[in-house]
Amino acid sequence: MKIVVADDLLEMRLYLRRLLVNWGHDVLLAVEDGLELVAAAQQHLPELIVTDIDMPNLDGDEAILRVWEFQPVPVILISAFDLPARLENHPNLPMLRYLSKPVIQGELRAALDSFESEFRCSL
Template sequence: MNNTILVADDDPEIRDVLHIYLRNEGYRVLEAEDGWKALELMKEESVDLIILDIMMPGLDGIKACLKIREDSNIPIIMLSAKGEAIDKITGLSTGADDYVTKPFNPLELIARVKAQLRRQNFAGPNAVADSSIIHIDEEFSINKEQHRITVRGKDVPLTPTEFSILLLLATHRGQVFSIDKIYQSAWREQSVFYSDNTVMVHIRNLREKIEANPREPMYIKTVWGVGYKID
């Protein structure tokens, strides 16, 4: 069955363009003109990925993303006419997996859609095959098959991007990965359309979820001037 993509944008021309490009790639496409309609469609249809505009009337993309993340880890790509770093950070911090600034090249967006869907269906880059569970310590474990992590006795929900980054670091304990390498491995594409903030915000989100004290992380360590690692 073809993947279903939900495009939520109040601009009908953008929806039409994306519909054509996505349909040409074999995807089934649903359209919503605002956040409320997007949430309604998600209740009625099985959706594999959402392209979510930030600036929409009624329920905007930021609020819609927060509501979606209350019970779903479906991949979300944010769209916005704003290109400032703070807007990108805000979008990623609410749980989005990627961010594209308008005006955009439709082929770039299609490439990002494919990368998100590949990652969703891929257990992780170079994952260890002899065990489905990785134990970081007695309080922190990763179940690769179920895409679940348990920290201090509690299940912690992660977005697909967060899980891919964590799995990369966890399956290569002690190895330092640059921001560029993390992007290429987690997004499974060359680092052409990204900025350092993209990876850094996801690392910050991960620390907020798994670290007892995100300002003094026990697990995801920064190697200044080089990148990140899990010991």
């Protein structure tokens, strides 16, 4: 899959990029804030977005709402905070999976595998 990654921590961007590339995915861009995420999604039209929720300039949840205005794309939200409580503020957020930090490889892989299955079924 073609994926855009967004996280304000360089270490997390590198970690996610390495895992995704090792699993055969094409990481189009790894950006550090929500505004860059929106721009990357507009320019590259990814098949999946993996994003942190708390980022500078524009939080991940707000960035996803902006992306979905022009392109519905599956999303994996990641956070070190209580994400379910945060998501109550956005009942219509088009997020399909969420993972807690630290991101466990097996959980990320399971989420990706489910998206790949859904993607193949829609072809």
